[in-house]
Amino acid sequence: MYTASLDRDRDFHFRVKDPGSAATHFIGFLAAVLMTPVLLVHASDCGADLMTMIGMSVFMLSMILLYGASTSYHSFDISEKANLRLKRMDHMMIFVLIAGSYTPVCLTVLRGSVGMRLLAIVWGLAIVGMIFKLLWVTCPKWVSSVIYIAMGWVCVLAMPQLVAGLSFGAFMWLLAGGLFYTVGGVIYAMKFPVFHNRFQYFGCHELFHVFVMAGSLCHFIVMYVYLCS
Template sequence: MSAQVTPDASDSRSSTSPLPEPPDETPAACEPAVPPAAATASAVPHSSVSALSADHVVREYKAGEEIANSISHGLGIVFALAAIPFLAVRAAAHPEVVYLVGALVYAYSMLLEYTMSTLYHAIAVDKAKKVFKVLDHSCIYLFIAGSYTPFCLISLADSGGLWLCAFVWAVALAGVASETFWVFRPRWISAVLYLLMGWCVVWFLPPLIAALWGPGLWLLVGGGVCYTIGCIFYVLKKIPYMHSIFHLWVLAGTVCQFLAIAFYIM
């Protein structure tokens, strides 16, 4: 008697059911995804990215450059500390209070600018460096206005000097506001404001020549020329140590104008 084999029900189902389809070889989860930042960057032209970041990210100098930058304007701090008592003594020889006001505003604006610049280049902490960058650039406006103050209050007092003084301080405050609140401003705006403040004195050239004719006038003009030449090296910042050379030209301009104020105005 032969045994009859009955097919198992599960075998019958497995033989009649269709085979499962193979999984998709390229599921969406495995497809390479573009990070949002990369997608954004790829959507913006490279030139636009450079333009946006050129003036709003703290520039990185090599360690040797920052040492040179700090030392060069550190010398400016020493010079300013020596200038304050020297100018105060010379101003005190005059009975008019405008001499003392002009001397101290000029000297302390010089000290403030060189101090902020030195700290900006000496500090390596990113957040602090960003703060001191704003302070440094803001104090440039204050130093330019402070340099005008003794000329306006003393040499040009009878020739519209007060109007010139009010103008340069108004531009200085506008510059400080732009540095502080207009973060994404075009870089050329700062350069234009610096040069506008530095050379607007030509509107008062005839009375200034009459008041400072001789070495005092040439020292004043020489200081302006030094600052202007320094701007050339400032825009060449991508070349190593150009910023340090810019600092040296600024120091030269400061010395020239200090001599003009100390010996031909005070």
């Protein structure tokens, strides 16, 4: 029995399930953790009000949760049951990241009734999406991508207000982030053969991760450069 226990421990330790996917989003996780105090201190130095500070905090926390959950799922190969739980958490946190990215924009740019309504819509959709993933995490990838992309572009409901409330530079960075997320979602769903396992530990899924990180970076620039100033 003791020998069997040692064998199980040896199997669990040191084995990273998906090295490329784990590494990419571990970088994202570390960056989110390190840049959270940087953003919040910068916002405070710029005289940000309470709503701005709350929005920035939610945005950074959503990134930490998403990249942390993704790193955990792609790192550990514990058991079928545990892996499924980690997968659920990974997919559920995507909804949190989307809603978290909306939060500072709704609280600082839109404000008022438009901002509050849009914020309620996206967080309501996030809750529904998380319940959906809790119940059917093994749904086809294209279903997940359609849901994520559609939720990400709910902002078109407030497009006139966004254009009016953001500078040209801020709007373009915000748009670039949305486009990176969208292209990443398409890559995730389609699994283009040209990218699949082209390099060891780096294929379609890892490329999807890189696009997600690029989207997060674009939105971080919006928060740091434009919304805090």
